[in-house]
Amino acid sequence: MQEAVQFLKEMIRLKSVNPPGDEEPVARLIEAMLKKSGIESEVRILGTNRANLVARIKGTGAKKSLVYSGHMDTVPPGDISWKFDPYGAVEHEGHVYGRGASDMKGGLAAMVVAMTEIARSGVTLQGDLVLAATAGEEVDCCGARAMVEEGLLQEVGAMVIGEPSNGEIFTAHKGALWLEITAYGKTAHGSMPEQGVNAIEHMNRFINALRDRFKFRYDRDHLLGEPTLNLSVISGGVKTNVVPDVCRLQIDIRTVPGQDHLQIVADVERLFKEIEADTSAKFELAVLNDKPSVRTPVTHELIGLSLATAKELFQKDFQPAGVRYFTDASVFVPGAGGDLPVIVYGPGDEKMAHQPDEFVETAKYLDAIQFYKALALRFLV
Template identity: 40%
Template structure:
């Protein structure tokens, strides 16, 4: 079999960093088509799933020469966060190489991990390495806002045959087996508009939001036992706005809350407790009207340390990197929370090149050496799990 010469991994990473997939709006389709072209060129079967305007998931599958029911899922998202307002050292979509690093939006989160998984799969194919079962690579759109692409893959049944899942989010090549859930809530208060010179004629929605906000800060407690990997749950007041002008009594005010949860918590219980608190405040504040809705919700995720795939992955990492790799928890959400499904026992490991602390930052970058090492490691994982 003739081994087709393809572009080197680092050069390919540079190419896809230069494709702007900022979310919003996403525009992942051009990147998905670029990835598809490479997969087609090396003979790896794949399916492009277009979803709306310029959005798409891409699935690649490689079947081994021995038939088993083992399916190793690999996953990475194609979208990136906005570049922000600060000036970058290098243009954010230039994929500039300097001092052993590659700079650009998405290098760390997570086009570096995506390409590492892709080239591990390609090398398995090109080197004609024998394996059992199937490799299934899920490339998603919309992870940065609600994991929308992952939800679509689950809806269509593309996770139904997966035995274990590896997500190459930036972890500095450390092993993460747990992630916090997310519960984003929007609270609105409603008043009556009036001229600012006659506030007694209206009902001030901002003042009423103040009472709810003070109640959250002083009385709302999430008293749960700290998780050994994820720590404590958190609550952040992330946005507040209201009013139309200085001389007008505001008739609406809006508040958004970012709650990060741990596995022992119920999101419904949290919502119920907030409603209970707000209704108590309503009894004390005349004419206070509010409503509350969920704007984003994903469950927390935790694969037990006793899981056989987790133990396999940990041993492989320690053998490959020649150092201890303890299990960790990540405070953010990934596609894993959706792809796993709440009724599933699929083990999920989050592991990839790149530094999470640099992921959404100005001057985002990835260590080139870590990127190359992760390709070799992912290749080892595939070979040894599906041997």
């Protein structure tokens, strides 16, 4: 127990904020931990101080492999002051505090420890147990994409992603479509606005059109509910006495299975083309992030094994659930041909992700180690 908690603390103390990422020190820490139990791993360099890690306990080949997956990067600690040092890994009243404790170094550390315990047990696995520790999930999923390109997902039977689930079993998550809309106008002196074209005013027209006329095309999902749209970032203008000639808006759309991202983009473009037809405005659209939603059928063997494992360990009933965030599964599942079964299970609380004084409960972290270990043995033995 103490070794497991200490390993988590060491991981939290390594700053792997993305951008820039700096995942390589985390990968080296994991490599050293696995080596103690005789597990060979490969750190795959992606750039300056950036890396993926892949480790494997070989099985007999009678079954397809099970992949544990987690990302090593974190978001910044933010501007709001913390009660505890975000990189101090302070253990206090049953919690370990620090940036990434919940999202998702707690889950990743638990996977590593579970893997070492399986290796030390000497059990013969019928399929490979693989650890895929990725770079870049918080920005562009560059690590997951690199693993797909390198063929990691050949002969994979299932994947467990250790993102925060508060000990619940998520079988589905939403997709993400991030758009940047740019409105162009014409600059002029602020005292003579009629000589210019105000890009902020045109963006205001677009926002009103988005609010009043934009409608999603979808069927409500029984686990994920409805799609959402958030106006996230807006910027425009250079000085008080200058008519702004550029205004940019970033939009975060979260989608449910069955939605067509290309259709959503076309529907957004249609709105600003209507404004262009009636005004002197000009707009451009850029797609910043395009990740599909993921859902594993609740009838799949992986789901039944996961629910039964959790019930046996924790003495309560579990039900399949869905979550609003996206994970590296948005890259891994299409990369495996679209039918890779995935669950999301982690000790962190998803509501703590990206928050000040982020923490993971020590008890849930230790529970996660037992869950990952037991599920792997059920799936691979």
